[in-house]
Amino acid sequence: MSGAAVHRKLKFGPFELSIGERVLRRDGQALPLGDRALDIxxxxxxxxxxxxxKQELIDRVWSDVTVEEGSLRVHVAAIRKALGDGQFGSRYIANIKGRGYSFVGTVAPLGGGTESRTAKFRHQGRLPVRPVMLIGRETVVSEVSDKLRNERFVTLLGPGxxxxxxxxxAVGRAVAEEFGGEVYLADLESLTDPQHVAGAVAxxxxxxxxxxxxxxxxxxxxxxxKLLIILDSxxxxxxxxxxxxxxxxxxxxxIYLLAxxxxxxxxxxxxxxxxLPLDFPPDDSEQTANxxxxxxxxxxxxxxxxxKAGSVLLTDEEAPFVxxxxxxxxxxxxxxxxAAGQVAALGLKSTASRLVSRPELLKLSHRTAVPRHRTLKATLDWSYDLLSDAERIVFRRIAPFVGHFTLEGxxxxxGKLGEDAGEIFDAIAGLVEKSLIVTRLDDGQQRYRLLDPTRAYALGKLEEHDELDVISGQHAKYVAELLESQREMMPSLPRARRTAAYSDQLSSIRAALExxxxxxxxxxxxxRLAAASAQVFLELSLLIESQAWAEQAIARxxxxxxxxxxxxxxxxxxxxxxxxxEGNDQHVRASFSRALEIATNLGDIAYELRLLSGLFMYSHWTMDIRGATDIAARSRELALKTRDSDDMALAESMLAASNHLLGNHIIAQQHCESGLRYSQSVPRFRPGQHLFHYTSFLLIGMARSLLYSGLLDRSLQYAKLALEEGEKSGHPATFCRSLALIxxxxxxxxxxxxSDQYIAELSDLSAAHSLKPYSAIATGLRGQWLLLQNNLLDAISLLKRALEELHAQRQEMLSMDFACDLAAALMKVGGHEQALRLILDAIDVQQRVGKLLHMPALFRMKGLILASRSAEHHFEAEGSLLSAIDWAKRQSATLFELKAATDLAELLLEQRRVSEAYKHLRAALDRMPTGIVSPDHERALQVLNRLQSGTKAVG
Structure with missing residues (x-):
């Protein structure tokens, strides 16, 4: 080991890993970890x-022996336990499906380390792809990079x-490797409302x-x-x-900041x-070209x-002018x-003489004469004076555009300058030639942009001519018309292109709205603009901003x-x-109901279906089963009128989901199969037509209903398809819903x-996109996962927290799953009374709202709690387990019948009622689909073997 390696230490979270000492410490205390685990x-x-x-790790750590992959898993599990990996949001080691392991924590060197390597995150650094012309700034970039490393926060100060x-x-690119690519540009140029600053940076x-x-x-x-944020403008x-x-x-x-x-x-x-400005030749220096x-x-x-003009060879004669x-x-x-743009158009000597004729510019060569920012204004004044009348009018009137715009815009x-649009187009061409407008080619179409200082100058000219409000209003109308014209076309584009197009328009949309x-x-x-832009903000997940504009629009x-x-x-x-x-409060229902009322009055069936899909989602999550069932039936009636495959698939997905919640698993499967047939006849789901992605919803419904029916192999197949479809949708909320329900x-x-992998993904994705309900669900799922590891105290903490958050948000869909497991964990730590009260309350709520899906699981858990208290409660426990079996039979929930029957058999076996136990368990096993292997099935067979041995002994 080299001397440098002996002293190398790595820091991540509260941990310090000394490579030379081969010690892992937390807050200064050494943690017990075996040699193999430390190597890994x-x-x-x-x-x-x-x-x-995985094989690379095995070859590295067990170079002298041959071991199975299971040994690696054991040691990785030991590392995760030592790090508390996965608890309370801490993530260090990820299992990358089909590939291996990755350290996903942020690592920093200690004790003189020379290299900082940072884990990659879902969102990688995004600097503009455009080339940067870096002339005379190399030393500045190097020195600013050093200052940033040492101080964390640097502001680049200077005039426009x-x-x-x-x-x-350039600094961002220079240090990007040190941040693992986590360098982000927050372009604040288009913002005028300070309240949107944090949102724009996010x-x-x-x-x-x-x-x-x-x-x-x-x-x-x-x-x-660990990342670098460039706060620009x-x-x-x-x-x-x-x-x-x-x-x-x-x-x-x-967090490092460069402003x-x-x-x-x-x-x-x-x-x-x-x-500082670029160095230029002093007037007393040699004036040759070289x-x-x-x-x-x-x-x-x-x-x-x-x-602008092609290759240029600067001569000794021209050098003094330059x-x-x-x-x-x-x-x-x-x-x-x-100035270079004017030279390309007018020639060097003509431009130079024009410049000399402006004495105010000559004065500005003295640094103490006037503030430095006046230089740019004077230069822009000079450029503006060189424009034709048409160019001046167009220059100031395109000032409301923030970002890129088209010739048509x-x-x-x-507005009209002459008889046709040709004069405006000629003026744009002239402005491009004079470098007042920059261009780019986008999908074969030329697009134009005023740089920020130039745009500010043009806005000033617009105000000077008393045209600011008129032209700003015209710009707002144009943006509204453009968005309205895109409604049919945009959904047909691939998501990446659609998002890019919306992002490109966002700055001008904001300016028009403001x-x-x-x-x-x-x-x-x-x-009008608020209505037209709503889909843009939803598509880009700018929810707070969308809410603000919508609320203002309603008031107006x-x-x-x-x-x-x-x-x-x-x-x-x-x-x-x-x-x-805000969660599923009454404001949500009121807004949906108001929109639905208008759609019905207008006779717009397509939009009525869109709204019904949103209202169904609200009812589904809030456990309004009767409301969800009514909405599903109404949607089917409308879909039969439109005879549109999209609409039929949507209605079938609602009917499937409502029947699933009622415990009608066979009927739910039939609706899912019907909906999937309809969806196959549609070339692509049209985003924006409905308020949720029904294809992933149908696949989720199939996976869950098949699970309850005991068809586990098919359930896993559909689970995989549901996750693939959710991810393919490109919508974080859709993928989060798929993960949450799968x-x-x-x-x-x-x-x-x-489970560990998908829970971590759900947690990361919901946090990144501020999807609060799914973040709470991820907490509950992590609690269930910890319960499987027999980590009872942490499981209880997370399950309680999830239930509290979901209740506050009125997101009740998975609450019963979490309540059952919380009761199981409480029972195991001796909290029988608390566990029983939790289950009894849950049963009461489910019966009251008509959500029968969880009745087998709730009665089963009630029976288990009673059975674990004392022998005198065994009779009541037996009754609860029989009720669970009865509920499961009525729902064709074969898997849950087997779970309850196995529990009942074990209870009866304790009482030496072997033949009764055998009868119940044998019946449940016989109803399970053949060829299915699962943990529940294996457990049932083990109990059955014990019962058969007991029967022989009795005989």
Whole structure:
């Protein structure tokens, strides 16, 4: 072992792993861990984020002997136990299905380590793919990178156009490996509302916030991660950014911040780095071509001219003009780029003479003359003066666009200048040539964008001409029309393209909404835009923002629009969002009911079905079984009218789910099979048509009903398909629902490995997207998993917490599963009275609401609790177990009949009533499908063998 390795220590969570000492410590205390387990831990922790094949681990740790894979599993289990892996959200070692193990905790070196390697997370760092022209900034990038490593929080300070973003992106790429790729750009350019700052930063991290305190929620979500956040363009929302940045710095240990701003944030932890202009040739220096080309400002200038006009060979005659121009522009990168655009169009000498004729620009070459930010404005004034009348009009009128826009968008917003649109298109071409607009090619279509400083300047010109409100209103109308025109087309696109398109439009949508709902806005445009943009926010999981716009829109609808399609769409979006942000309270039902009333009055059957699907989901989760059954029947009647396969599949999925909750498993299977046949005739599920993904719902229904029927092999097949379909949907909520309802199947089969993997995935995904109900379900499922490990105290803690959270959110679908297992855990630790009260209350609730699905399990658990108390309760326990068997028979729940019959047989065997026990158990086994092997089946056969031995002994 090398000297460096002897002293190497790794830190993750509260643990310290000394490689040289071969010791694992927690809070300074050494933990007992065997040599083989230590070898495995060191090998995994030293390569975080990598998937290490099981055979590679075996070859590494047992190089001298031959062992089975089971030995590896045993030692990994020991490591997990020592680390408390999987408890209370802590995750260190993941089993990657079919591949091996991976250390997924965040690792940092201690004691002079030279390398920091960070585990990979679901959302990888996202820096723009665009190339960065880095000229004259190499030293700056290196020094800022060092400062960032040492101080954690650096603000790049300078005027607009100085190149702060370019430097920040270059620094991000320079340090990306040290953060395991976890480097994120939060582009704040388009924000005008400070309340959206935390949400925008979260979106850049691939997270969606739902809390009323978004800053605190964001910190909770990233606290355990090591990553770099680039906060770009802070000055216009500086107070909100400053508050968030200070929270991130103070309340985390591994979050690094790199901000770009025109003024300091002035908060704790901030270290300033002033970005200076590019070096340019002094007026007393040598002015030959070779001499001036040594300066970065000239290099940038020449490159930009070449990009516009083709190859450029700077001559000694031209060099003084270029040097003077760069001096007059004070080495400002954006100003130089603008000037280079004019040179490409007008020629060097003509542009230089024009520049010289502007004395205010010449004064700015002296650094003490005026504030540096005036340089860019003066340059933009100069560029604006060179425009034609048509170019000036179009330039200022496209200012409301934030981000990219099309020629058609520019034509709509800029208005008619002549007889046709050709004049506007020519003006756009001229603005591109003069570098006032940047372009990109997107799916074969040219798209345009004003850079932020240029857009701010154009907005000023728009206000000078008293056109700001008129053009902003025109822009808002255009955005609304564009979104309305996409309603039919967007759902047919692949999800990745759909999301990219919506993301690209988001900044302009926000700008249009903020103006429309603002002091000088227009209620008619505002409500129209809110309805048109609702699907965008839902698709991008921006739930809090969607809720805010919907609530504002409802307050602005007015009498004329109260019963309009617009109102229907706004109420529909609000109800869908509220289910995730506020839980299933009465506001959700009220919003759904209002939208449904409007749809019915309008005679819009398709939208009525969409709303019914959302209302069904609400009833399903809140255990309103009668309501869910009525909605399913009503949906089928409507689907029969539309004769649409999508609608029929949707109705069948509702009928299947309601029958499943009633315990009608055979009927539920029939509806699932019918729904799947309908769905096969549809080329693709159309997102937005209904409020839940019925194909995954049908597959879940099949998997769960087959489990209850005892057809375990088929149940597992459908479980796999359901998870694949849920993941393929691309919607986090859909995949979370699939995981939440499928994991119980694997737990029933006592498949702890796959259960562990899927519970961790559900926990991570629900946390990343702020899907609070699914996070609570993940907690409950982890409690069930711990119960299988006989970790009773932790299981009790998590199950109690899950039940409390689900009750508060009125998410009752899986509560009975958790109640049964909580009772089982309480019984095992001697809490019989508490366990019995829990089950009796649950039985009462289930009978009252008509949810009969869990009756076999609840009566079985009641019997087990009574049987475990004392012999004098055996008679009552026997009655409860017989009731469980009876309920299971009525539901064709063969698996649960076998569970209860096995428990009853063991109880009767204790009383030496062998023949009775044999009769009940034999009958239950005979009703089980043939060829099925499961833990419950094996247990039943073991008890049967004991009974047969007892029968012979009696004989």
């Amino acid at each position: 831990l060191i090998y995994l922790a030293d390569r975080p984020g990598e998937v290490i094949a 156009g100085i190149g702060k973003t370019t430097v920040a992106l 979106t850049s991290l691939g997270l969606a916030l739902k809390s009323k305190e978004p800053g605190s929620e964001l910190i909770d979500l990233v606290r355990s991660r 802070c000055e216009h929302v500086i107070e909100a950014i400053a508050l968030l940045a200070e929270q991130l710095y103070q309340e985390t240990e591994q 770009t701003s025109r003024e300091l944030l002035k908060v704790e932890g901030e270290h300033c780095w002033r970005v 001499a001036v080309l040594r300066y970065p400002a000239v290099q940038l200038f020449v490159r930009r001219v070449a990009a 040097g003077e121009m760069c001096r007059n522009l004070d080495g400002m990168p954006l100003a130089i780029e603008l 520019a034509r709509y917003v800029a 103006w429309s709902f603002g002091r000088r806005g227009d209620d008619e445009i505002a409500t 609808l007015g009498i004329r629009n109260q019963d309009s399609r617009r109102a229907m769409e706004i109420y529909a979006s609000l109800s869908s969002v509220l289910m995730h942000t 994991v119980p199947i694997f737990l029933n089969m006592m498949d702890t490995r796959r």
